[in-house]
Amino acid sequence: EKCVVAVDGPSGSGKSTVSRRLASAVDGVYLDTGAMYRAITWAVLQGGADLADPDAIAKIALETELSIGTDPLAPHFAANGTNVDAPIRGSEVTGAVSAVAAVPAVRKHLVALQRAIIAAHPRIIVEGRDIASVVAPDADLKVYLTASAAARAARRSAENATDVAATEADLARRDKLDSSRAVDPLKQASDAIEVDTTGMGIDEVVQHLLGLLNS
Ligand code: CDP
Incomplete structure (x- = not known):
């Protein structure tokens, strides 16, 4: 049957990696x-x-x-x-x-x-900022991934081989710009399940989401 998963969250929260892995696990597609x-x-x-x-x-x-x-x-x-x-x-x-x-x-x-x-x-994992709130409010599962600012900057700088402090400053700048809009796309949909990934590995997060999807 139809299955739509909305994965929202700020930069470096692990959205992309987790969404791709989840899409593969359910034999679905991925939209970034x-x-x-x-x-x-x-x-x-x-x-x-x-x-x-x-x-x-x-x-x-x-x-x-x-x-x-x-x-x-x-x-x-x-x-x-x-x-x-x-x-x-x-x-x-x-x-x-x-x-x-x-x-x-x-x-x-x-x-x-x-x-x-x-x-x-039929099966799609959609990653973004406003998926649960605007794009697909009827999604079968809505998750909001978070992580501490330090953890997010560390992940993103490892991905891009950039300086951690500069990356943390850039993420803070974009979070602020993104959340100061009239319609705040970073705003969490009230019925989204928040998952703090700070101390979690990728596999752990994917397994957790698969559990939520099957429950
Ligand atoms: O690098 P990061 O994971 O933050 O970014 P991204 O998911 O590639 O999104 C880049 C930018 O696109 C964000 O900073 C937002 O300004 C914007 N965006 C948005 O407004 N709405 C979405 N659904 C996805 C991204």
Whole structure:
């Protein structure tokens, strides 16, 4: 039967790794909504739009043709025919994505795409910030992954081979930007199950979520 899992949480909470592993475990697909915002941001930067001009951002966002990979083992993304797997993780995109994601027309467009992808797959794990609250409030399981700021920065800097202190500062900056929006996508849906992953390993978190899914 249909199975939709919403995994929300801040950067470095382990969302991506856990969501991919969970998707493989249930033989389902994986949707990284953060990668969608990042791919649109890449196109906006390519197009040279002024990040202070929401109309210019929205125009490029709506014209961008996205190819969205949902294979949990190889979730490749392309924008306007160019593979963007590497540049969407770079500092330029990371520095601009919160501004792009704050534009209401961008969110409206991407939420509609996300809902269409969810409708097209029987089993799907969807990762993001506003999945339980906005994109898929009827999901079968909604989890909110958290971890201490130090643990999140340590994970992210290990992934990207970057300095821990600089990473912690960048995560704090984005958390603040993301949560200061009119519609706060970091806000936890009231019925989401919070899982603090600070002292937990990946396997432990995945097993815990599988248990919740089967209960
Ligand atoms: O690096 P991190 O795990 O934080 O980010 P991500 O999941 O790749 O998302 C990058 C950015 O996209 C976030 O900082 C948010 O600004 C935005 N985002 C959003 O607004 N809504 C989502 N559902 C997913 C991401």
